[in-house]
Amino acid sequence: MSIDKKLKVAIVGAGPGGLAAIIHFLRVQNVDLSVFEAARELREIGAGIGINQNTWRHLQLMGVAEKIEQFTNRGDGTKIDVENRNGTNGKLISRKYQSTDPDTPARSRIERYKLQNALLSAVPKGLIQLNRRLADIEEREEGVVLIFKDGTSEGPFDLVIGADGIRSVTRSYAFPDHKLSYTGKTAYRIIIPGEEVAHIPDIPQGSCFWHTKETHIYTNPLDNGLFEIATRAVIPDENGTKVSWGTEVPREEVIGHYTGYCETIRKILDVPKKWLEFAIFGGPRLESVIHGGRIALLGDASHPLSGAFGAGACFAFEDAYVLSKAVDQALKNGTTIPNALKEYDEFRAPHYKALYQVLDGYARTAEEVKSLNAELSDDEFVEEIVQKGLAGNTQWIYEYDVTKVWQEKLDSALKGKDGSDTSLALGVAAIAITA
Template sequence: MSSANTKVLKVAIVGAGPGGLAAAILLSRLPFVELSVFEQARELREVGAGISINQNTWRLLQVLGAADALEEFGKRGDQSVDPNTPARSRIERYKLQQALLSRVSPDLIQLRKRLRKIDDSDDDTFLEFEDDSTAGPFHLVVGADGLRSAVRQHAFPDHKIAYTGKVAYRVLIPQEKVAHIPNIPPGSCFWHTPSTHVYTNPLDNGLFEIATRATESEEDGNKVSWGQVVPKSQVVKHYQEYCDTIRAVIDAPDEWLEFAMFGGPKLETVISGGRIVLIGDASHRSGAAFAFEDAFTLSSALEYTWNRRLSVAKALEIFDSVRGPHYEKLFAVLDAMAANAKAAAISAKDDSNHRVEQTVSKNWKANETAWIFEHNVWKDWVTLNDLKELNLNAGDPEAVEGSREAFAPPAVSIAA
């Protein structure tokens, strides 16, 4: 089904996490898009604890129209040990999801739709689901279905992911459960050993967030990438070398959510066949901010090519040319961080405190990593020579959040 001569662009988004919802918000603003969203879950709910809102995330939340709903809930700090540290805030994950959902028409999202197959063998593209239903035809399929993406499996069948040996444990508990523990900082704080870390943060509404990371062999349990309830005995064993305060904090919850870390090789491209594109964790596991940036770039590329009677395939090429170099630069930083952590873990001649200091110092030098959190996706867009005259809001007077002004540095300081 060619999009070149049609009056409507039929788009399917697979997945209704942060990236899928962001894409739904932005694509639904385009008057020529007929949109469907498919989500495998029985109900939309976010698992986990808190999520960091950095400057790049906040800009995109303004574009999405979701920032105002989060303003009253964000947990902010006003000080940093490094004045060059990027500003950020912390919010509960489910509140972020609710803010995004408030900008999506409820009838767009179809639940209990687990993707089984994509049939794009002919000009038409159809989706087949585990309940034996089908949907289509579509001009474009957007894979926003997370780390274990069924869309990616279809588009890139040779790409495999595997357990990395790292797990994250997260929990939200009432602050009363830790109120008796001495020396808990009143704001967010990281605690480190050479191979683990613990993050503590008092959130709003009397909740206390704890997020940790550790190394654990696959034989220690049946590893899954989503939140799986585990007893505290599985968690506390990793943090016995910490100070009394942190050991008491780790012991406070009765149970935790475990998230096993999975990963695979970096994709050289995230587009396939001129009709499929991956965004968010389906393409590169990098968090909500990068998924929002993907969604913004995709919607912008589609509008640009539609207004010039160019194909969807051309829009996807433009998307890949904008996002590919950014991820290349990002993964160079992440690879260096992994190498630093590995070197610190196997170092025998230095004491633990020195190894922690060296690892944190190497990984989070503000002048080397600040660009990640301060990144302005608009600048990537307009630097392409053939897009400098782009008007992203042509024909959409309601989309004031998508204007150039929205991509100026946010007026609100959002320090961690």
Template sequence: MTIETSLGLLRVAVVGGGPGGLATAIALSNIPNVEVKVYEQASLLREVGAGISIGQNTWNVLELLGVADTLTSGHVTDVVGNLNGKTGEEIHRQVKTAPVKRPQIRTQRTKLQSALLAHVPPGVIELSKKLTRIVDIGNDGVELHFKDGTVATADLVVGADGIRSVVRDAAWPDYEIKFTGTTIWRALLPWDDVVKQDPRFATTAWWHGPTSHVWFSPVGEGLGEIAARSWQDPAVHSADKVSWGVPVGNAYVESHFEEYLPQIREVISWVKEGDWREFAAFAGPELSKLTAWDDKVVLVGDSSHALSGAFGSGAGFAMEDGWVLAQALRHYRNDVHRALPLFDRIRLPYYARMYAHLQGQAAQRAAKLAELGESPSYDDRVRVKIIKDGGSDMSWIYGNHIGRVWEDAISALEQGQTEDT
């Protein structure tokens, strides 16, 4: 059932041209009486990073957006390993055997972006629009001020501008993200040569140290991804909140993995100088609402749940957010005062569950380390770090079907209305 009232044209400004912003624009473009604009700070729309996972949850929302058939490039990752980076011991292997319409893949981030762009209507995206601030102007909506001196006005602002969100900083001024201590370096390499170095590199896998790991995965079209990650005590080491995807020298990256197997260090050394991109991981507390300013601001994607990519499916979450937002607006015929609370009602519990899961994982690891005594070995610390399948059911994330979630929410809403009457 859709509410049979219409409030006229709704002007929506989406800040950020990543997967979440593009998906939101696609979904909103299919809603009657919605005018949508995407404001992207870059002068050229391109993804920063290397690879991205497309699991069942992400395929499900891509299907709903009409984008799934456009994404045709990637490497099937139905086997994923976890190995000791120093000894080469395989500690755990995940094998997906259940039949699915579309297998999980690892692809280049640019391929996902291109697939989404193909479905964004012409004239929707404006580039070189770096947002500096937003201003609540009462009944007239929200003003968006950009670095180039221009100003735009919207009835609804969608913050799809990531974990360092300018929109969130304006509407939630007391919210603070902090450096987690984790830094990630990403690069792409021709993969045939990598596999010749060690045939095990043909399988998507994490190679672990106690406080670091190196991720190897093919991403299709002859390329593969290296994502190297290391943790340092954030009480001692700091990071720049605004730096994201910045170049970093090879020697600095290599210095964090000197204990790893020779063949891993060799492949890391093949990255051309200047090709590494550094990403400092930040995180922030759980929000009690994803909407603000009397339902004139809403957050989607990483801006709404600052978890530093903890589940490896941030693009999927962001696209789910955008799709649900559009359905809520359609359901209530663009009445933001009814649609945005419904969006909160659906998405807030989902993110709350993620925060709770991460807290539980941290407690589990801490307990296991405590059992090992004061001086656990390198190998023991690696084993504790890897939480195997079976410890918890993660289908609520990786098997999530946002279309069914929406249907269940509307059914529950209508049932509640029936009981009230």
């Protein structure tokens, strides 16, 4: 590419992943950036969102961490971080307290709009074009053209970044054979004033998962006197029509799924008059998240993990960081964008493969417990599953520092220009690196 010609980049989607991509690509020189968002206005629906150690690191990297007041909080060793309880009888299974690390904010649970506003603070006003719902994509010799539902089009672009979420139109175009499917589970979420449940005894003062054999419920006191409730229910979709996402439903449609829970939970669930319903979809891991040398996916668009690990925003932040660095390096070194996308793809694939392997391990554990412990009562089954889950090593997910691993990749490339391969490992995730 000529040094005088700017790289035309389009970002489709302005959720957390898209906003992170904007922030990182604004730092790449010689880029002409366009951003398209389907919504008429930027707003977040749902309940809270978890901000873990790795997420804080990325928010700092993007210069927006201090926009979230929880960033200044530090644990004193007495505040409950998370509990696991038997949902049927309320018995405590495990409890963890917040970190006392003076350099690391405690894991936080915040309202989604706060994260969105923090990220938007680093985005120039007017850059995001709203009400631009992508309908189709055309690849032409001169670049990629985006066609929108209203019949308008934009382009051609040298690079299109699909950050358009789990129902990604970009992914459907690039990988038409990849299909999402309803998981058989539906989430119900709501945030209410904490005073509405203050009269209910035995409500934990920190994040708490209430488990039964088939489902779980999550409760958490948020800041500003709010209280979050998130549930999952097993709801078969016999007609294949379960597609709700943020649909408002009445209380009566929710509480019937949880009659077997303890009195504390039943009283909590009876408070909200209306809930938001989210049908949970998932899909298999894509072996590659790039297409045609000019299209790349990130976040939920690239790997629909169905909300596993509570770190979807952070995974998208990692993707945005690596993709921007790969493109920046290509522009500086005079290499091609297809090569940059290949580097991004090969760098992130092993990490996502390790995440899917963890999910596969969870499924195997559940089946093993069922088959090997056929005589366990439901309460014993719940405790066994929770304890086995806690014993699994997933801390590497939240401690993984993609910036460090990327720098190690660059360092190894400088040392080994003979074309040899170097492999680096972090936790249980082997990050394959081509030097």
